[in-house]
Amino acid sequence: MTATTPKGPQFAVLPSATEDDASPKTQVLQPSGWPMPKGYANGIAAEGRIVVTGGVIGWDAQERLADGFVAQVRQTLSNIAEILAEAGARPEHLVRLTWYVVDMEEYLTDLRELGKIYRAIFGAHYPAMALVQVVRLVEKAARVEIEATAVIPR
Numbered sequence: 001m002t003a004t005t006p007k008g009p010q011f012a013v014l015p016s017a018t019e020d021d022a023s024p025k026t027q028v029l030q031p032s033g034w035p036m037p038k039g040y041a042n043g044i045a046a047e048g049r050i051v052v053t054g055g056v057i058g059w060d061a062q063e064r065l066a067d068g069f070v071a072q073v074r075q076t077l078s079n080i081a082e083i084l085a086e087a088g089a090r091p092e093h094l095v096r097l098t099w100y101v102v103d104m105e106e107y108l109t110d111l112r113e114l115g116k117i118y119r120a121i122f123g124a125h126y127p128a129m130a131l132v133q134v135v136r137l138v139e140k141a142a143r144v145e146i147e148a149t150a151v152i153p154r
Contacts, residue, residue, distance in 0.1 A: 025153040026095065039115060040129035044095040046151035051087040055100065055145040056080050057137065069106040069143045070113055077121040080148045091122035093150040097129045100145040104133045107144075 029043030030036065056079045058072030059065045066075040081091060101107050107114070127149075137145050 026151070037126075039118075040126050042128065044128050046095050046153075048093075048151040048153040049087075051084060051089045051093070051148075051150040051152060053080060053083050053146075053148040055137075055147050056083065057139055057142040057145050059139070059142075065139065065141050069101075069103070070110050070117070072143050073110075073114055074117045074121070076144055076146050077118060080146060081121055084148070084150055087150075087152065089150045089152050092125045093152050094122065094125060094127040094148060095151050096127050096147075096149040098147045099129065099131045100134045100137065100147075101131065102134060102136055102143055104131075107131065 025048060026044050026046040028041050029045060031042065034042065056076050057065070058075035058079070060075065066072045084090065084093065099107075137143075
């Protein structure tokens, strides 16, 4: 009897993830020579279960909008964190945020305060982000709407 070598790709069997190994399996994509972005990532690569939100605005469970831009951002980010939790995701699983604002100047004027609010809710995890000024949002009094994408590691 002769032994044969299997043909085709070789695979390694890795141990399954444990509770201690539940950290996100993401890679920040930072091209060589590019300046390091502040408060966002140029790109993120991730493997796992995808969680996507709709456009989330800054209202509470009774559909009352927070008063003012900064308060609406705080409530919007809190709402996103709650939606992620429903899927078993955490803020560090975020890979993308798309912000829609009705006034870019409101965002730029309050950038320092927005950064503090962001870190208080999501920590120092910065996914890929886009910021878009729009004419208005569906909810007339809304000043900001954010879509989120997260990837929960397998």
